[in-house]
Amino acid sequence: MTGTNPTDQIRAAAELLRALATAASTDETGRPTARWYFTEHGRHDSGYLYAANPTGPGARILRGGSSGPHGRGLRPHLAARHGEYIAAMDPTVGFALAAWLDSAVEDAGQVGPDPHALAVARQILDQETER
Structure with missing residues (x-):
């Protein structure tokens, strides 16, 4: 403490x-990333958070979880206002x-x-x- x-x-x-x-x-493979960025998608003012990779394609760093009785998950998503803030920080x-x-x-x-x-x-x- x-x-x-x-x-x-x-x-x-x-x-x-x-x-x-x-x-x-x-990223999850241990490759270094550069800036994070947020990309909107769909019609629900949401999107995905990515980490740019200085030596190759970026990696999605937002992961979804499973929900429901059969473990069927929703696609990972993040409200735009939250994703943009996280990317800025x-x-x-x-x-x-x-x-x-x-x-x-x-x-x-x-x-x-x-x-x-x-x-x-x-x-x-x-x-x-x-x-």
Whole structure:
């Protein structure tokens, strides 16, 4: 568990976010991916989330599940508003946020913790933020 020291919380959030972004930056076969993108389909304002592959075709990273009494699943889909947001917050953004948090840790030693960096860190660590 992360302590209550704000600098430690920011540092731990940067490490966690970097680990999550690293894990999410490959497809199911282990190939590296680049940016994520969302493609709408059908008539229901929904679509699929993909990870671009810098060396080949992109891979769908949204998977559907089975439902119903016979295990027949619905086609995987995602509401457009959710898919577009997820695509905008892909692993490249995670790496950039982790770097910003690293910078905030350095600054915290000299000027104190940035309250915005601390709020982001606590959300990443799923901790209660001060109101």
